[in-house]
Amino acid sequence: MTFDFLAETLSGRPPEFPCGQTETLDWQWLGEGIVELSPRHTCTQAIVLSAGIHGNETAPIELLNQLVSELLQGSRPLKVRLLVIMGNPPSMRANKRYIQADMNRMFGGRHASFAPSDETQRAQQLEQVLAQFYRLASAAGATERLHYDLHTAIRGSLHTRFGLVPLQARPYSLAMLNWLDAAGLDALVYHRSPGGTFTHFSSKVFDADSCTLELGKALPFGHNDHQQFVLIRQALEALVSDQLPPPRTLSPMKHYQVVQDILRKQQDFQLHIPADALNFTAYPQGFVLAEQNGQDYRVEHAKEWVLFPNPNVAIGLRAGLMLIEK
Numbered sequence: 001m002t003f004d005f006l007a008e009t010l011s012g013r014p015p016e017f018p019c020g021q022t023e024t025l026d027w028q029w030l031g032e033g034i035v036e037l038s039p040r041h042t043c044t045q046a047i048v049l050s051a052g053i054h055g056n057e058t059a060p061i062e063l064l065n066q067l068v069s070e071l072l073q074g075s076r077p078l079k080v081r082l083l084v085i086m087g088n089p090p091s092m093r094a095n096k097r098y099i100q101a102d103m104n105r106m107f108g109g110r111h112a113s114f115a116p117s118d119e120t121q122r123a124q125q126l127e128q129v130l131a132q133f134y135r136l137a138s139a140a141g142a143t144e145r146l147h148y149d150l151h152t153a154i155r156g157s158l159h160t161r162f163g164l165v166p167l168q169a170r171p172y173s174l175a176m177l178n179w180l181d182a183a184g185l186d187a188l189v190y191h192r193s194p195g196g197t198f199t200h201f202s203s204k205v206f207d208a209d210s211c212t213l214e215l216g217k218a219l220p221f222g223h224n225d226h227q228q229f230v231l232i233r234q235a236l237e238a239l240v241s242d243q244l245p246p247p248r249t250l251s252p253m254k255h256y257q258v259v260q261d262i263l264r265k266q267q268d269f270q271l272h273i274p275a276d277a278l279n280f281t282a283y284p285q286g287f288v289l290a291e292q293n294g295q296d297y298r299v300e301h302a303k304e305w306v307l308f309p310n311p312n313v314a315i316g317l318r319a320g321l322m323l324i325e326k
């Protein structure tokens with residue numbers, strides 16, 4: 001009997017056999033798109049890997065599916081407690097980013113301020129699943145918590161692969177920074193304010209070492225160029241087997257700090273960055289980034305780089321981030 005996690009999730013039906021074991025691990029299907037794998041020996045790490053919070057970001061979903069298959073077939077040893085999540089199955093089936101609203105704005109209880117939908121329910125469910133996973137893992141001695149949430153970007157980017165770490169009071173874990181470096185990221189962005197992302201939630205509530213990974217561009221299921229994802233695949237394989245990934249051979253990763261969150265607060269909000277601007281496009285000091293209600297946002301540093309510009313966001317949401325090099 002084989003369990004094909006992606007096929008089961010896309011089918012929309014519960015699997016015929018929701019749990020099982022191999023010679024070295026036990027696995028359990030915990031709900032649509034949620035599977036837990038536990039090695040039969042004690043281990044110190046509890047790791048959450050998620051993808052498909054945006055349903056059309058297919059390549060990382062396929063990566064995680066491949067990883068689960070290899071672990072279940074026994075071709076790769078599992079040395080950590082592992083929770084694998086396909087975030088938004090209805091939007092995966094529709095090949096859409098989301099159906100009603102963006103789930104990656106809803107975590108940390110923010111789902112309560114959105115109109116109720118499958119996505120608000122799902123965000124709430126995933127919060128509960130993480131709480132239970134980390135609690136049971138801690139009780140079994142796996143107290144080191146990690147969470148990597150895998151995405152692909154919708155726009156072009158001058159850095160193809162990059163990570164975003166949430167704002168947190170405690171220092172960022174050196175082991176995580178080393179892993180991100182080995183995973184071949186071109187850049188790492190440090191947030192300066194809290195947000196409704198899945199990784200901000202896991203960092204804040206569970207003290208997990210958390211990072212959102214943007215891994216390039218995705219195509220529909222079955223059409224991704226997996227060559228693009230080799231380094232992250234190798235790094236994930238090493239992670240679940242508690243090994244060190246192969247060392248980095250690329251030029252060093254760049255580090256950026258968020259210095260401005262551009263918020264749309266008024267109806268007359270105007271963003272002066274084009275909707276198709278590439279991520280990490282630089283703007284010079286004094287450039288007027290946006291205007292609303294007679295006030296403007298300007299580039300304050302000698303140079304600032306833009307991330308995720310979006311002129312069409314709803315009022316109260318973020319229309320872009322501005323960065324400086326750390």
Ligand SMILES: [Zn+2]
Nearest residue numbers: 054057151152
């Ligand atoms: Zn995404």
